[in-house]
Amino acid sequence: MSIKVLYFASLRETLGYSHETLTLPANIATLGDLRDHLARRGGVWEALEEGRNVRAAINQNMAGPEVAVADRDEVAFFPPVTGG
Amino acid sequence: MSIKVLYFASLRETLGYSHETLTLPANIATLGDLRDHLARRGGVWEALEEGRNVRAAINQNMAGPEVAVADRDEVAFFPPVTGG
Amino acid sequence: MNTISVQEADFDVGAEIEALSAGRCDVGAVASFVGLVRADTLAGGGDEVSAMTLEHYPGMTEKSLEAIVAEADGRWRLLGTRVIHRFGRLVPGERIVFVGVASSHRGDAFAACEFIMDYLKTRAPFWKKEDTPAGGRWVDAREADDSAAARWAK
């Protein structure tokens, strides 16, 4: 399946990407799987490792690691929000 | 002793007075005494009887019936406030 | 700076809020409240109130508002407070009261603003008389206002 991934704020700066389009291997079912997959790229991508303070959204709704990822989803990773 | 007494809102309308200057008999020591004294005028003044929902101030500070009244004080009686 | 006004004239809400942070860079939060005349009465029913007349106790009004603001200043970290309360004849939709509070953080600003309104409702000597089709009618004090003010007791 193919998904769009967005990165925001300090995470965007750390990774050097604001967005990418990914074709995912079949073994990736959930947001948690996707995050591990990206973290295994190593280097700056370790910022996405489990335990790092990263939040995520699927199709613009906050989502936890257990939520399923589907074809054509828009996934976003970002630090805790600091608006207001 | 001589004091000024003010009446406000519905109490002012009931009594037909907005203010008066009173020379008090010697047996009046407290705000409660003064209120009883006025209520004993009878007729519309019964609106000041004990148990009626009347508030009072001495020299522009909210005061209870136990507070002493002194010469030249400004005393006010009024219903519960409804501003804001 | 704390400023209190008791006046017949209307006021400019935007200018009052602006003034609470103008020229300074330590204000992060301005909470404010505007109270307006409603046409519907507490007793229910449709649009019954054609106007309202606010009476107050000149001198004591200012004194009681100053005491309320001073108490708020003692309870929270505030950078400025503005209270305006009108008196006289007002029609539905008109502004009655404004409370604005500036602080570094929103928690203090919100709490102090609501505190001032709750105390003002039970301690400032104002009285409202409504004009209705049945004639003039003094507004009764609300128990809800007493319990709102009682929340802040410590």
Add this chain to the structure above:
Amino acid sequence: MNTISVQEADFDVGAEIEALSAGRCDVGAVASFVGLVRADTLAGGGDEVSAMTLEHYPGMTEKSLEAIVAEADGRWRLLGTRVIHRFGRLVPGERIVFVGVASSHRGDAFAACEFIMDYLKTRAPFWKKEDTPAGGRWVDAREADDSAAARWAK
């Protein structure tokens, strides 16, 4: 009516508050909040922040603010809500956010206004980066904001 704006431009606080009660006679209370850029940092110290850049997630921002306002509408009796949040580069003293809530009574207006701010702080995808003499620095999320939002859990 509930209206949400996410914009670079500044806004007119007085006009926004006025609009919440304009032409109606059932609004008795308008509670509002303005958040501004402070020059001092949370870490303490003097005037360190020369500017701040707010980044957001277009699309999700509006969606999350709409959900927050809808939740407030379900919890309290509201007659109108207005939320404006700016993004881009802002200097100390500039407005960042406005929340205004109209209701018949002040209790609902205050509670909903504070609720919307608390939820906005923890759920709306905005991020702040401060310009300081030592360079750019992303603002960390505050635990105080999480606990403020947690108060409303029921």
